[in-house]
Amino acid sequence: MASVINFPVSPSFVINSQYKTSFRARAQSVGGGDSTVLSSGSIAVNGDPVSREKEKNGALIDVGNGTLKPRVEKKKLVKNVISEELEVLWDDGYGTDSVKDYLDAAKEIIKPDGGPPRWFCPVDCGCPLKGSPTLLFLPGIDGLGLGLILHHKPLGKAFEVRCLHIPVYDRTPFEGLVKFVEETVRREHASSPEKPIYLVGDSFGGCLALAVAARNPTIDLILILSNPATSFGRSQLQPLFPILKAIPDELHGAVPYLLSYVMGDPIKMAMVNIENRLPPRIKLEQLSNNLPALLPRLSVMSDIIPKDTLLWKLKLLKSASAYANSRLHAVKAEVLVLASGKDNMLPSEDEAKRLNNSLQNCIVRNFKDNGHTLLLEEGISLLTIIKGTCKYRRSRKLDSVADFLPPSRQEFKYAFDQVVGLLRVASSSVMLSTLEDGKIVKGLAGVPNEGPVLLVGYHMLLGFELYSLVEEFLREKNIMVHGIAHPEIFLGRLENSSNEFGMTDWLKVMGAVPVAARNLFKLLSTKSHVLLYPGGAREALHYKGEEYKLFWPEQQEFVRMAARFGATIVPFGAVGEDDIADLVLDYKDLMSIPVINDYVRELARDTVNIRDETRGEVANQALFFPGLLPKVPGRFYYLFGKPIQTKGREVSLKDKENANELYLHIKSQVERCLDYLLKKREEDPYRNIIDRTAYRAVYGDEVPTFKLD
Secondary structure (H helix, E strand, O other), X not given: OOOOOOEOOEOOEEOOOOOOOOOEEEEEOOOOOOXXXXXXXXXXXXXXXXXXXXXXXXXXXXXXOOEEEEOOOHHXXXXXXXXXXXXXXXXXXXXXXXXXXXXXXXXXXXXXXXXXXXXXXXXXXXXXXXXXXXXXXXXXXXXXXXXXXXXXXXXHHHOEEEEEEOOOOOOOOHHHHHHHHHHHHHHHHHHOOOOOEEEEEEOHHHHHHHHHHHHOOOOOEEEEEEOOHHHHXXXXXXXXXXXXXXXXXXXXXXXXXXXXXXHOOHHHHHOOOOOOOOOXXXXXXXXXXXXXXXXXXXXXXXXXXXXXXXXXXXXXXXXXXXXXXXXHHHOOOEEEEEEEOOOOOOOHHHHHHHHHHHOOOEEEEEEOOOOOOHHHOOOOOHHHHHHHOOOOOOOOOOOOOOOOOOXXXXXXXXXXXXXXXXXXXXXXXXXXXXXXXXXXXXXXXXXXXOOOEEEEEOOOHHHOOHHHHXXXXXXXXXXXXXXXXXXXXXXXXXXXXXXXXXXXXXXXXOOOEXXXXXXXXXXXXXXXXXXXOOOHHHHHOOOOOOOOOOOOOOOOHHHHHHHHOOOEEEEEEEEOHHHOEEEEEOHHHXXXXXXXXXXXXHHHHHOOOOOOOOOOHHHOOOOOOOEEEEOOOOOOEEEEOOOEEOOOOOOHHHOHHHHHHHHHHHHHHHHHHHHHHHHHHHHOOOOOXXXXXXXXXXXXXXXXXXXXO
C-alpha cells in the first residue's frame, strides 16, 4: 500500500508493490525538523531495481513488513534557503497551476493504500520566510487535500503549509477527524506558543475547522472558511440526495461529472492561467484551448468519489454540520468567511451572514461571480485575501509594519489593471520631480532611492491621487510607498454592504498602515518610503470651493520624527480632482437633507478621532461620502519638490521654533508645487482625454505634456 504523502504522526511509508506514482511531497518529522523531498514515482518494492537503488542511496530504509522509512542524513538534505523578507514585486507563482494540475495530481493520490488520514507538505510551497506561522488546510468533500493547488506557491512563502489527506476509502467518523486535527494543532501550539495557527477549511473542512476551534478556545487560531458546509441542511441539492442511493452502479459514473458542474464554474476554472490584460481575441483563443484540455480530465472524479464514498461523505457532511453548528458559541478564534455568489451546492452568501452574526470575531468577503469551488477558480490569490483583510501575522498581535508582505508582481498587475485600471487610463498621470539643483524633470529621478524618505503633500478629494502615486513608485523605482491611513480603513466600517474584496482591502495590500506615531517610527527606522498627509481627512473630504487648500495642524511632530532618523523630506503637490468630477454635495449640503443627515451623524459618532486638537479647521474630522458629478476626464499632475535633508539636524530640530520654521517651509513648498501645476496644466495640449485618445490612436506612444521650464 502506498502513501504518496507523509503524515507527521508517523514518517513511515507502506508501499504497495503494484502502485507507482510521481506525486511529490516533502516528508517531515513530527517536530518539524530536517526534511527531504521524496518522489514516489521512483519508489517500488519487492525486487524493483529502482527501489533497490533508492535503498542503496539511503533515501529509504526497509524496516520490515514491507514498510519503508525515510532516512534523514544532513549531507543528503535538499538545501532550505530561508529568507527573512520578500522583495517588492516578487513572483508569487499564482496562475501557473490550474484545475488541470489538480485533476492530474488527483490521479496520483487516490489509489487505495489502506492508510489513515494524514498530513503532507506540498513541494510547490518551497521554503517559507523565517518565523512564518503554520497553515493547515482541511479539504472539502473530495478529501484529497489538493484544494489549495492554485495557491501553494504564494502561500508557501508566508506559511508552513500542511494539507490534510483523507483517503478515498477511509471511513473515519467526524469526531475522529476532529481529534486528529486537534492533536496536530495542540502539538504546533506547544512548539510555538507565540505564533498563530491558521486553519483553512474548504466546505466540509470549514465544519472541521470550527469544531477544532470550539474545542480549543485558548489557542490562537485564525480560521479561513471557504463556503463552509455549516449550511448543508439548507443545501439546494437536498431533494436529490436520496435519489443517489437508488442510482444503479453502472450509471454512477455520470454523477461526479454532474457534481463537478454544480460545484464549480468550468469557465472560471479554465480562465485561471489566462492573463487579464490580453486582448479579448487572444483570451478567447486560450480559453478555447484550456476547456477541451480540462473536460477529459474530469473522468477522474468518478474515482475520487465512487458511489460508496459519496454516500459516506454525505453522512459525514450531515454530522459535521450539526456538530459545528451546535458549538459556534464556543468559537473564540478570528474567522474570515469567503462566500461565493454562484454557489449551486450551498446557500453560501446567506450562511456567511449567519456566521457573521453568530461568531464573536468574524468578517466576510463575498465573491459574487464564483461557484462552490472558490479556491480552484479564477480570481485572486488566497494570500492576497489574507493580507487585504489584515489576517496575516506572525505573533499574537498584528504588527502592521513587521508583518507586512510586499505586493507581488501578480498583485501589482491585478490591482492596477483591473481594480483601478479605468481611473489610471482616464487620468493619464504626469509625474514630475525636482533635482538637487532645482531643475524639474519628468519622472521620479528627483526622489531619493535610499530611505528613510517622508513624502509630505496635499490630499486630493477622496484620495484620488493615491493610486497613480503608489503605482509609479513601484513601476519606475521598484519602491514600496507606505501610506499613513485613517484607522477606519482597518476597522471595517467603511466597507460596502456587499462585503466584496474591494478598494480598502487593496489599500492594505499596497502598503497602507494605520496612522499612529509608533507606525511612523517603525517605518522610518526601517528606512522606508512613507506617504504622509498632514491635512488628512479634512483635505480629502473638503467642502465646495476648497480645492487645493491646505488644512494642516499646528503640531509639527512629523518634522522631529523625521530628524530623529535623518529622513529626507520630499514635499509634493497633486492636482486634477476638478478634472475628474465636480463636488456637488459636501458635508454642509448633506447635513441639510433629512434622513441622510442622521446617517452622517451616526457615521461620525462611531468614527475614531485621531486628532486631539480642540481648535482649528483640521479638528473637523467628520467622515462622509460626498456627492460627485463625473466629468469628461482631464489629467492628474504630480510635482515632487526639492528634497529637504534632516540628517545631522536632530539636535537643532528638537527646538520647537526651529522645527516650526522647517514645518512652515515644507508647507510653503507644497503650496508652491500646487501653484506650479495649476498654472502649467493650462499649457498641456493633451489635458483632455479625447485629445490623448487621438494621440494614442495615431502614435501609440506615451502621451506628452506641457514643456518643462
